[in-house]
Amino acid sequence: MTNAATAPSTASTDPQTREIRYGLVGAGYFGLALARAFVQLPGARIAVVHDPEHADAAATEFGATIAASAEELCQSDDVDAVIVASPNWAHHASVVAAARAGKPIFCEKPIALSYRDCTEMVDAAAEAGVLFMAGHVMNFMAGVRLAKRLIADGSLGRVLFCRAVRTGWEEPKPSVSWKKKRELSGGHLYHHIHELDVVQFIMGAAQTVTMVGGNVAHRGEEFGDEDDMLLITLEFGNDTFATLEYGSAFRWPEHHLLIQGTLGAVMIDLKNPGVTVRIGGTETTHLLHRTAEEDAQRAETYAGSAADGAIRYGDPSTVPPLWLTGIVEEETTYFHGLLLGNEPEPEFAALTDGTAARAAIATADALSLSLTEGRKVDVAEVVLATNP
Numbered sequence: 507m508t509n510a511a512t513a514p515s516t517a518s519t520d521p522q523t524r525e526i527r528y529g530l531v532g533a534g535y536f537g538l539a540l541a542r543a544f545v546q547l548p549g550a551r552i553a554v555v556h557d558p559e560h561a562d563a564a565a566t567e568f569g570a571t572i573a574a575s576a577e578e579l580c581q582s583d584d585v586d587a588v589i590v591a592s593p594n595w596a597h598h599a600s601v602v603a604a605a606r607a608g609k610p611i612f613c614e615k616p617i618a619l620s621y622r623d624c625t626e627m628v629d630a631a632a633e634a635g636v637l638f639m640a641g642h643v644m645n646f647m648a649g650v651r652l653a654k655r656l657i658a659d660g661s662l663g664r665v666l667f668c669r670a671v672r673t674g675w676e677e678p679k680p681s682v683s684w685k686k687k688r689e690l691s692g693g694h695l696y697h698h699i700h701e702l703d704v705v706q707f708i709m710g711a712a713q714t715v716t717m718v719g720g721n722v723a724h725r726g727e728e729f730g731d732e733d734d735m736l737l738i739t740l741e742f743g744n745d746t747f748a749t750l751e752y753g754s755a756f757r758w759p760e761h762h763l764l765i766q767g768t769l770g771a772v773m774i775d776l777k778n779p780g781v782t783v784r785i786g787g788t789e790t791t792h793l794l795h796r797t798a799e800e801d802a803q804r805a806e807t808y809a810g811s812a813a814d815g816a817i818r819y820g821d822p823s824t825v826p827p828l829w830l831t832g833i834v835e836e837e838t839t840y841f842h843g844l845l846l847g848n849e850p851e852p853e854f855a856a857l858t859d860g861t862a863a864r865a866a867i868a869t870a871d872a873l874s875l876s877l878t879e880g881r882k883v884d885v886a887e888v889v890l891a892t893n894p
């Protein structure tokens with residue numbers, strides 16, 4: 507896929523003066539965060555908004571018009587590219603509509619809640635020759651990029667094992683967000699697909715997987731129906747392995763990614779933000795985010811909500827913290843740059859055609875099957891069920 511094929515056709519072809527008119531589908535917590543990041547960029551404008559509940563405020567803020575449906579927004583001649591930030595269950599229809607309208611797409615994570623839906627989305631984007639970037643924003647953390655560089659240049663040796671943990675404790679809530687409902691969000695594993703995606707970026711696609719757990723401590727009207735304890739093993743078929751833990755039934759919150767290679771190891775700590783690299787007898791420390799200020803603010807965020815930590819959720823009334831705004835700036839700058847004709851970076855190739863996001867959901871589907879059927883599952887089983 508070339509940039510020439512994916513860049514929208516706007517009046518000017520000069521990157522200095524070209525304007526990309528974005529359509530925003532979903533103007534809640536994160537749709538607004540993305541839109542505010544995009545409009546900081548030269549040549550970016552939010553032209554049309556669709557949101558069944560929150561369109562008016564967003565349209566006023568961005569000077570945009572309102573579309574009555576995602577389909578109408580995608581078809582609009584005033585839209586060059588589409589940002590999808592609706593609830594997880596609703597992404598599929600908007601992405602397919604945008605692709606069929608020939609518009610490049612930035613879609614929030616998880617791109618969909620099944621491998622089958624992901625495949626339809628990836629195929630629609632490929633057929634239209636448009637970019638389909640997933641909002642897997644963890645890939646834009648400075649610490650994660652550092653770890654990837656150390657793996658790529660051989661400093662860590664062969665990576666044998668990764669451990670990702672994203673756990674906390676959820677208190678009763680007066681009203682239950684869609685994010686806590688399995689059918690709407692996918693639950694912890696799908697909603698927090700970031701860690702699984704990064705582990706697979708590092709280790710390759712998992713081959714055989716297991717998951718145990720369930721809803722062990724959060725039943726009743728003040729909670730959703732998602733599983734609050736998920737314990738995962740991934741086998742990659744070449745004597746390399748990963749384990750992941752997710753959930754909201756953990757009174758001792760943790761959030762980290764540990765990478766163990768034959769020559770060295772990297773601990774990416776997202777709770778006490780920072781990155782520690784051990785190679786040979788030497789240990790170095792690095793920032794997780796772009797600045798010490800962003801790392802310090804992340805530490806404060808977590809300290810201030812020690813009970814729920816990394817399983818805390820925004821809603822349309824909240825504004826993201828500085829560190830999150832920072833990585834959103836990085837990913838929106840990258841996407842917008844591609845539309846203006848910037849050269850793609852090989853590191854992000856599978857992130858901008860939907861295939862990395864689909865690979866993460868394939869593994870999540872296999873894990874879900876493992877949990878419900880109490881057995882080890884080959885990820886190929888999920889893939890073959892859609893593509894026999």
Ligand SMILES: NC(=O)c1ccc[n+]([C@@H]2O[C@H](COP(=O)([O-])OP(=O)(O)OC[C@H]3O[C@@H](n4cnc5c(N)ncnc54)[C@H](O)[C@@H]3O)[C@@H](O)[C@H]2O)c1
Nearest residue numbers: 532533534535536537559560591592594596614615821822
């Ligand atoms: N990358 C990240 O770190 C990150 C962080 C937060 C949220 N997200 C993702 O962003 C997306 C939105 O989450 P959020 O936190 O903004 O949720 P939210 O509940 O704050 O906002 C969702 C918005 O979508 C609107 N909406 C509902 N149904 C819709 C539909 N069919 N079409 C269009 N809009 C619809 C709602 O009215 C609401 O304004 C989700 O996919 C979520 O996973 C990503």
